[in-house]
Amino acid sequence: MPLRAKVATSVSRTAAALSRAAGRGDGSVIGGWIGLKIDPDLLRNLASGRAIALVSGTNGKTTTTRFAAAALGVLGPVATNSFGANMPTGHTSALAKAGATPFAVLEVDEHYLARVIDETTPRVVALLNLSRDQLDRAKEVAMMAQLWRTALAAHPDVHVVANADDPMVVWSAVGAGHVTWFSAGQRWTDDSWVCPECGAPINRAQGDWWCTGCTLRRPQAQWTVEDDGVVDPRGDWHLVKLQLPGHVNLGNAATALAVAAEFGVRPIEAVPRLASVASVAGRYAQVERDGRTIRLLLAKNPASWLEAFDMAEEAPTLLSINARDPDGFDTSWLYDVDFSPLRGRPVLITGDRAFDLAVRLEVNEVPFRHVHTFDEAIRATPPGRLEVIANYTAFQDIRAELDRVN
């Protein structure tokens, strides 16, 4: 490593440690920011010599990254940005902090994928899904798919692991040099009614999809989810027992197994490691308080709300909605989510934008009660389980109330 990069790495680690010591955060962004100021090529230098997997997509990337890092751990030490700091500053911090590791698994914000591929020369890129997210500033889904497609076309040696069930992902990956397809299912289909190749409608039936105007259609998946397990490309079924709930996490596990297989890890070795993942940056964490077992589920956008309803148990449920900067200021997406799976569960609502949610639930015929604080929500719930589903800053607020659970 060049001297400048060594200095930058050292300063970056110190800054991250200072940030943590000062209680200003987990240090996963500031360290990288300073390091990149000293050496703009720091990420490239830190990536050099490591076998790297990148994980990107609108939803599931933090969890899939965690699973893939656990699976690759079979081979040796793995650097990873496990705090969800998924932009180049976060990648730089994570690699600087980890020291020399033979492997790295990095979660990448979908907007930055092209740049991070350029700078880290990954062996594998996993593409999970693309759907609407933060409407007031995110790029439209089709534009994001185009950016991915261009980035992958420029790196034909990268091995892509991609979701066969999402037409936008398939279109972005179909021209890549090597692709392994997985099937993790897609609950949310409202952003892929129109073919990104030709503009004709896309038809769907029984898990299959095809464009009615051109040759784009669902590829045959080599990795699939079946019952409570995963089928590998040889057709062998592996029971996958997870601590994380929901069908969606089984799909994330299948993706991680497919990524690990590209590095030579066999599913039989990797599967036990997936079961060790209990929570991811507070997501899915369970906390006991005042006789209540509280579980935190993060739902950032319409697709992830549908997944959260699937993961949550039939129990009292607190929904919390904010619309601060990281959440996006526009709450109209509430009408893209069908809240009817909550009917029959006692529902509490809170957050900065609880009134938007109240009007939405009324239209959806889901009875609810409004509470002003998290403590009020706990008092309003009988002892037992309380499921909490919140969007980004609302989730962080509640996590802070529970002492930053991880």
Place this chain on the structure above:
Amino acid sequence: MSTERSTESVLRIVWIYPDLLSTYGDRGNMLILARRAALRGIPVETYQVRSDQAMPSTADIYLIGGGEDGPQALAAQRLIADGGLHRAVAQGAAVLAVCAGYQLFGRSFYAKGAQCAGLDLLDISSDRGETRAVGEVRGDIDPRLGLPPLTGFENHGGRTHLGPGVAPLARVTAGIGNDGHTEGAWHGKILGTYAHGPALARNPDIADLLLRWAIGADSLAPLDDTWADRLRGERLAAASA
């Protein structure tokens, strides 16, 4: 759906091309209209008409929502070629057109850097502004409509110019709307607006106006709008901040 204009009592609501124009919770406008009709005991049917289907001309209320440039231009082409929406408007159907859907109701609009022909059902034309209008929008609605202030969230790069054949829906008191002065347009039973949120969640009186137009009633039984009123109070105040 029959090809004759409905003389039965069922209220028919069409959501135009949700496959192309459904970016900002536009489904909400359909859900809210249907619910507010049902709560008054008005039988209601909703239809989602995709862009590869024929547009019926016999429904009572048509809704069209927001979207990106490509789908907007495609929607305009298909609606012009289809003609069903023009026949419906000629027969007196009520319309709520939002954002990209609002622009394409005019004579022309800009998409992907080119001027596109609109449906020419509203005397407006739209071009590009220098800045994108993103945030809370608020306005005082044309007093002739007898409605409380408009509240919405806008997110568009367009600026819309009104001709003599339409009136502004509202005078802007916060946000941008058409041009920083006026917001939206109306003519006959067609309402156009940049406000999503969706618009009818934040403005239930506009929902009731569309219902009254559709069924030819001067008034409707009042509903419990406690939560909508709280939301309105919060958002109108937030727009002032």
